[in-house]
Amino acid sequence: MAISAQLDEETSTLTLTHPDLPKLTVRPDEEGARLIDWARPVMPADRAASARVIRVPGRGMTDSAFPSISIGNLATHRAIEQKLGQSLDVRRWRINLWLDGLEAWKEFDWIGQEIRIANVSLRIREPITRCMATTANPDTGIRDADTLGTLKTWGHTDMGIYAEVSASGKIAIGDSLEAS
Numbered sequence: 001m002a003i004s005a006q007l008d009e010e011t012s013t014l015t016l017t018h019p020d021l022p023k024l025t026v027r028p029d030e031e032g033a034r035l036i037d038w039a040r041p042v043m044p045a046d047r048a049a050s051a052r053v054i055r056v057p058g059r060g061m062t063d064s065a066f067p068s069i070s071i072g073n074l075a076t077h078r079a080i081e082q083k084l085g086q087s088l089d090v091r092r093w094r095i096n097l098w099l100d101g102l103e104a105w106k107e108f109d110w111i112g113q114e115i116r117i118a119n120v121s122l123r124i125r126e127p128i129t130r131c132m133a134t135t136a137n138p139d140t141g142i143r144d145a146d147t148l149g150t151l152k153t154w155g156h157t158d159m160g161i162y163a164e165v166s167a168s169g170k171i172a173i174g175d176s177l178e179a180s
Helices: 032-042 074-084 106-110 146-154
Strands: 004-008 013-018 021-026 070-075 097-099 114-116 120-129 158-167 177-179
Touching: 021 032, 070 074, 070 106, 070 120, 074 120, 074 146, 097 120, 106 120, 106 146, 106 158, 146 158
Parallel strands: 070 097
Antiparallel strands: 004 013, 013 021, 070 158, 114 120, 114 177, 120 158
């Protein structure tokens, strides 16, 4: 989890950093083996090892079966922190768009509905079921918070929602949200 990545689209290079490894800049399409070798020392021994790097044309790689954007609610994040009894960096959740000013868990009420932010329409598809990655500190990679156990006290391991863009546009900080 402590691996940070930065893509330079102009040069098609990916720069990776980790506190315990030297910085690496590669062209993934040409140097996949080098990228895998670099990451190997920090990958858990009990997990399947990466075999190759692939490009999926025309689409980003997401954790959903559709092109998605992840949406999180800061009130839900704070409710989890309170129940867990420790502060959590929001980067643990890997959310694309954070909302504030809502009640905790309100976002789950929108599943199957459209929401609108500025001139953007989003169809809310499903909750985001979380994995062990959320237990790891995003700076160190050390598993230091039982996020999944805490979520299970609410009867699930979901945090955030997946949405699909139905009308594109621009969103800015401070834009209001309308739910149908």
